[in-house]
Amino acid sequence: MGDMVVQWIALVPHSKKVLGSIPVPVDGGGTFLCGVCMFSPCLHGFSLCTLSSSHHPKTCTDRLIVIVCLYVSFIFHPCRPPGGPGPAQLSPSLAAMSLQSSTPEALRVVNLLQERNLLPPTPIPAPMPCLPQDLQKVNCNPEVFRCTLTSIPQTQSLLNKAKMPLGLLLHPFKDLSQLPVVTSSTIVRCRSCRTYINPFVSFLDQRRWKCNLCYRVNDVPEEFMYNPVSRAYGEPHKRPEVQNATIEFIAPSEYMLRPPQPAVYLFVLDVSHNAVETGYLNVFCQSLLDNINALPGDSRTKVGFITFDSTIHFYNLQEGLSQPQMLIVSDIEDIFLPTPDSLLVNLNECKELVQDLLKNLPNLFQKTMETQSALGSALQAAFKLLSPTGGRMSVFQTQLPNLGVGALQSREDPNQRASAKDIQHLSPATDFYKKLALDCSGQQVAVDLFLLSAQYCDLASLGCISRYSAGSVYYYPSYHHQHNPAQVERFQKDLKRYLTRKIGFEAVMRIRCTKGLSIHTFHGNFFVRSTDLLSLPNVNPDAGFAVQMSIEENLDDMQVVSFQAALLYTSSKGERRIRVHTLCLPVVNSLSDIFAGADVQAITGLLACMAVDRSVTASLSDARDAMTNAAIDSLASYRQSVLTIQQPGLLAPACLRLFPLYILALLKQKAFRTGTSTRLDDRVFAMCQLKYQPLAYAMLMIHPALYRVDDLTDEGALNINERTIPQPRVLQLSVEKLNREGAFLMDTGMIMYLWVGRNCNPNFLTQVLGVPSYTAYLLPDLDTAESQRTRAFIGWLRDQRPFSPTLHIIKDESQLKSSFMQNMIEDRTEAALSYYEFLLHLQQQISK
Amino acid sequence: MEAAVFILSLVDCCALIFLSVYFIITLSDLECDYINARACCSKLNKWVIPEMIGQCLSTMLMLVSMHWFIFLLNLPVAAWNIYRYAKVPMGNMGVFDPTEIHNRGQLKSHMKEAMIKLGYHLLCFFIYLYSMILALIND
Helix, strand or coil, X not given: CHHHHHHHHHHHHHHHHHHHCCCCCECCCCCECCHHHHHCCCCCCCCCCXXXXXXXXXXXXXXXXXXXXXXXXXXXXXXCCCCCCCCCCCCHHHHXXXXXXXXXXXXXXXXXXXXXXXXXXXXXXXXXXXCCHHHXXXXXXXXXXXXXXXXXXXXXXXXXXXXXXXXXXXXXXXXXXXXXXXXXXXXXXXXXXXXXCCCCCEEEECCXXXXXXXXXXXXXXXXXXXXXXXXXXXXXXXXXXXXXXXXXXXXXXXXXXXXXXXXXXXXXXXXXXXXXXXXHHHXXXXXXXXXXXXXXXXXXXXXXXXXXXXXXXXXXXCCCCCCCEEEEECCCCCCCXXXXXXXXXXXCCCHHHHHHHHHHHHHHCCCCCCCCCCHHHHHHHHHHHHCCCCEEEEEEECCCCCCCCCCCCCCCCHHHCCCCCCCCCCCCCCCHHHHHHHHHHHCCEEEEEEECCCCCXXXXXXXXXXXXXXXXXXXXXXXXXXXXXXXXXXXXXXXXXXXXXXXXXXXXXXXXXXXXXXXXXXXXXXXEEECCEEEEEEECCCCCEEEEEEXXXXXXXXXXXXXXXXXXXXXXXXXXXXEEEEEEEEEECCHHHHHHCECHXXXXXXXXXXXXXXXXXXXXXXXXXXXXXXXXXXXXXXXXXXXXXXXXXXXXXXXXXXXXXXXXXXXXXXXXXXXXXXXXXXXXXXXXXXXXXXXXXXXXHHCCEEEXXXXXXXXXXXXXXXXXXXXXXXXXXXXXXXXXXXXXXXXXXXXXXXXXXXXXXXXXXXXXXXXXXXXXXXXXXXXXXXXXXXXXXXXXXXXXXXXCCEEEEECCCXXXXXXXXXXCCCCCCCXXXXXXXXXXXXXXHHCC | CHHHHHHXXXXXXXXXXXXXXXXXXXXXXXXXXCCCHHHHXXXXXXXXXHHHHHHHHHHHHHHHCCCXXXXXXXXXXXXXXXXXXXXXXXXXXXXXXXXXXXCCCHHHHHHHHHHHHHHHXXXXXXXXXXXXXXXXXXX
């Protein structure tokens, strides 16, 4: 204890220095652009962000409190077990040991300029919060619920000093292999804040429980005292609701505003000349025919079809008709439904008619010469059709809508694609699609957009229709059935997943936090109907969400805080369910503990969302500067507040050592890069994906994983289901690691590239690829050991995610080689710095 | 004549005070979950232009009747209203956008703005009242 006190005394002069003088990089325009401050709610569009006024509103008393907290933190450890019966008590000394053992590794000082190989050989797992063992055992899976800082700061000023964003990244509807489902007549919730009972509540005695979010004491209802699993009475803390952080309830009728809706699917298809040229209609109809029995739903499932070019075509599929009947409405200014029913029909009863229609649909428009597209009117008609019940609308569009309401102009200037300065037109041009999306959201209709175009389509405006109605956007640039078979394959795979994946209807989600924390910004595809209530007409397993939080009141007497995300939805079988995830994290009051608990991938994901918001509301260059400043500020804060010995070089804690690398990857991402020619739609789509995808896939998109696959061995391989899966090392993304004699696999989440070097050893070529007869997209199923290993490894990567990524095998002369090489982020390009130069730039800014 | 100008400005200022109070009440209803974002924003967007017109009317009256000090007092608020209206991005549904109002503390900043305007209008109200009484006495 003595030397700890001495350490504190040595630390105080540093902390005093920090409180007064955090470096503020100033650009020529005179706006202060410090990293985290830019994104904090204190910044109002045009006002200057001055550190003194907005970060330290209370000066002397606040500083005194922080110094006292620092003192207290060295005397009492922050990682103490919570009180109350139930969780076993650890003595403070044991807790001290666990804190000591975790801190050194996470806080190990790394000089980024000297250590070249920072990437660990295997993919990085999420950091574990520093909680007692029994709490951590029941804590929520980090793949579902993750926080940027796994140790929450006690005060807002401490958070501001750490210069890292505080937020949560959720994937609430993820496909889970194990999900406990509880059918209970009473769902136990706190009386004041309505939190669901969770593993982190404390039981005061057998009859009363204390909410961990608002600290109110509630009574345990009589039915809850009986545990059906162990058939014991009097042990409410053994019930599954209190033993599992992720749980699903079957909701009784109080949770329904109306009887659960059936699954309703409406497909809105572009059939202009351009659309028929691309040939997507064949693929779509074939895919739907193949998967028609696998559409999630029950006996009440309904489907409907609308096609449009300059007029809208409806299809009467009434049972009893010998063939589908097409009804054309040409009054697109004032759209109306030609018949009141039988446009949306029960799938089981009218299946033959639907299949008939799908078989004939591509031929119906074979000879069309229509070049105009009245998308706005088609969407309005589709909304009218779906609004009585709600459901899902899938819109397929291949060109810029140029007729009727919602017509868009071509805003992109091809000469500005490679602009080194600001990119214009990232925000919507009209509020028509946003208004329509909000109308849809009110009627529980979600709109998914498939954009298959070669020209500019103003995805920035069109994307609004999905963004606010909880839909998803799929983009296939230059889709053509003959010229671009890669896109065709991707479209087919995506369609299969899209049609058959699990879906939830008329959903709402609420995210609650412990008293003292509040959520101030939301990221993802949904509409925030009121504070903390997210309206999700459809919820699907591929959507991720992020929120940013701030600390409104100091978390003074709390050891842990909890977060709960509750998703109330109607399953495709018409059952009303509630999926509840609860996360518990410790509260700390020293900067070193905050740094020790930083989750660098979550921070990167959240920063990407914030930067997308910033590019749209302010400008792209602002967003780029803010990302760089985020890295500068956090490392500067670490250097000044946590490091006791000042060394030369760029020092970072081990948990943040990959932070500059990820920031550089973000700066070179399609969404944010400047100086390289990027189509505006590609850029906007990349931004949409950064906000929409769950963290795991977003990280693969930002920083792909590179492996060498021509020399796979069984050394260190995994044994799963009697298959040996080789585990090659993750390589750095630099051409230095590439080798003409090798073959390399790059995993970017949705797409995998297998690059074969020019002088690749013939063994690989024959044994794995089957040269000279290899196709560009399939690994042939050869019987050799190398082929088996390669296919086992690639199959293992594919199985880890619910969608199937496409594999491209590229040689040196391939067109896709540029997309492969663009991901080599550690190298210098004409428009961007190499990794080492970026580190030098950061070091220079930090020492200013 | 003077009195008439001030009586008109007083009435205008009363209207602006009521409008500020309406804004504050609607925004706090949204904060407390009594109405949803869309209803709140459509209510408020309806009154953005009348507020601008009222403020500009007051400014013009003062300019025309050559009361420079009060004109200069009114000018910043009128300019700010016009700036706020003009700066709305094309994709937004007006000054109050239901999709953005819960992001980045916009709700709090709108509330603060409405409170400041209320205080300002109250100050103007008393200035007009005083000037009107002065003008009436001098007549």
